[in-house]
Amino acid sequence: MHLPLRQPRAHGGVRIATMVVAAVALTVVAPGVAQAAPPSNDAFAGATPLGTVPVTAEAELAEATTEPGEPDPSCSPYPGSPSVWFAFTAPRTESITLWATSEGFGTTVAVHSGDSLGALTEVYCRDYDRGVLAVTAGQTYRIQLTTPQPAAIAIRLELAVAPDLQTQIGRSLYDPSTLDTVDFFQYPSDTMGAQITGVEWDFGDGTTSNDAEARHRYTADGDYVVRVTITASDGRSATATQTVFVRTHDVRVAGFTTPSAGRVGQTKPIEVTVGNQRISEDVTVVLYRGGPDGFAEVARATQYVPSRPTRTVAFPFNYTFRPADLAAGRVTFRTEVSLADGARDARLVDNEATAPATTVRPGADGRS
């Protein structure tokens, strides 16, 4: 589809002979065609000034030439292509995008800093897609637009404000406690598809991390604002925050008193005591009886259990032995404590107890 005028060669050279070739070709090929003059911004000195972004400019390269001493864009697949020049003085410090609309292959946009052809430093080069350039307020940037096969149709150069880099925070636990290690993730989104080169976490408790996926354990309950800042290879950055509420709920079964024996029909007391050194809250105690068919709930009670260093709250139950308890001659009591309002107990191991089996005998009157 595409027939390059010249063979690609190594980048970075300075052109000398190309202009002569172009002139010869002109006289031979098109003597009858009215000869148009090169565009006004053909030379570096005639660069067309561009105002504030967004801005669009037309580049007429049909009669463009190269200039002695003109640099070759480092990313151009066809060095020595004719060029036109634009000058952009940044009104603000920001990230902008540059984009040349061209049907042809090999159209290249290069940006240089410096004020004369001999003292240019290339700061940007893209040969087929839109790229991002971080610019500094007040500084002038020289934009060099080249194409290997200039067509009559103008190439449009577009400068626009770069889209924001964005990110979001995710974490492995919604309701962490001081016993949990939380995994933090950040999910960047970027229409420019830039590579993320830096991630910085601030967990809100004075600790930080530079890992892309960070793990953290808080040492005390509290509300912490987690902040992540990411940086892209083109200089843009993004920040996201999230508040983490660390609450350590931990109640325990402190005592479980069951009778060692009973008779069918007899009623005996069972007591569960619950301790709590963390957050004062409502606690539900469930009592189960177990036999050959497994455990089944027989009673439950809910009480407020305040946080106290040593004292506990007693949950008293009464159990009346039933004929089914005689099947195996024993009944096994088990208790479980849980928190109201969906709170998560951070340490479940001490939330249950299973008593030694209680021996069951027929009723005193001989009933079974």
Next chain:
Amino acid sequence: MRISRLGAVLVAALTAVVLAPGVAAAAPPSNDDFDNATPITLPYAEEIDLTEATAAPDDPDACFPLRTNTAWYSFTSAQDTTLRLDFGGAYLDTAIFTGSRGALELVDGTCSGNEDVRSLTAQAGITYYLKVAAEEWEGRFRFTADTVARPGNDDFAAAETIGSLPFLGHVTLAAATVEADEPTASCDHNPGSPSVWYTYTPAETGALALDADSWGGHIAVAGVYTGTSMADLTEVECVGYRSVFRAEAGRTLFIQFNAADAGAEDVVFGLRAAAALEPALRISPEAPSVFDELLFYDSSNDPEGYGTGVEELDFGDGTVVNPEQQSYAYHRYAADGDYTVVLTVSSIGGRTATTSQVLSVRTHDVAITGFTAPAAGRVGTTKPLTVDVANNRYDENVTVTLYRGTAAGYEEVGTLTKAVPARPRRTVRFGFDYTFTAADLAEGNIVFKAVATAADVREAVPVDNTVIAPATRVHPASTGAKS
């Protein structure tokens, strides 16, 4: 793509000169038109090419007017006869007519559009006209015609005697007849189809498997009768596909076999002794106790593919059930023991089978009836824990494992194994010592759990084999002289 008729004729004429004067390639067949119908002389064989055949405007469109590449044949016989018309498996439309051009009359039941062999039942002196129509692209095939013999066992009186089983008979029914007083089998939906007869006298009583051309797709039916003559036949079975039925020793069976849709194709009749049932009983769970509601499941197999039903299930403890319509039953034994369980199953054809197995019911039930764990401990101090195990059924070897529970879960801290004899009122004590550590202090409290396991047996009541103590508080090591 299509060569015009004139062009085709020209090409045919030119090539005919060069190649083979006798073969008229790509020309309409000589019998393309009704007036030039080819007479069928027996035996008849011809390589047919209908590629260039045409239909005449006055061809009868009695049954399949779709295909237009037609040719005509005629057949006249001096005596009644039946013909087998074989088109080599080509997919064709055929129809048979009587009469004359302009007044052709379709012979009943001769319209067919398929790949089958056709038949023609011809009466003496009548001329039959066979119309053959093909699609243009499949107009080449081999056509053969010959008489079909009347089967030797066409009549009841000439029934073929089946000597030994298994028996497999191939028969062409096209020339078979229907006798005047022939019965119609109860499952025969095409009464009056020509039939043949077989007879078989079983040497012993048992189940027979009869296959009435089950693979052929010819709507075959086999009526099975007992009796002495055509006049006093009593149907004992009617098989429309294949089936299994019971036959008694010495009682002669007469089997009437027909196939309404066979034409001149072969049909297959099979008779053999039915396979025996393979009884099987599954009981779960294994190693049951008196606390288990046991599932008894009939997993028997009928090689004939009809499935089995439970006739009777004897649990061996005096309980016998008959779970109609169900392949399973539940039962619970009141006492330990060895029970002989007997399952009887049945299937069609009066087949039954029985299987039995001895089921051992043993109730192993050890229990933790005592557990003492310290309410609190100091780092560096050692405290005792005791686990009391009760057992009043069988002598067991019991292992008690002690676990320490933390936020990360339980980990084993000790294990002890002892013989625990079966004694109703006494328990065996397992003693452990536990030394509190700095790691325990970091946890704030730890939870002790003990699990008792009897070796090599299935525990009947697992709930009383595990105990979990209330949390044990952990305190720092005491400072100075106190420790």
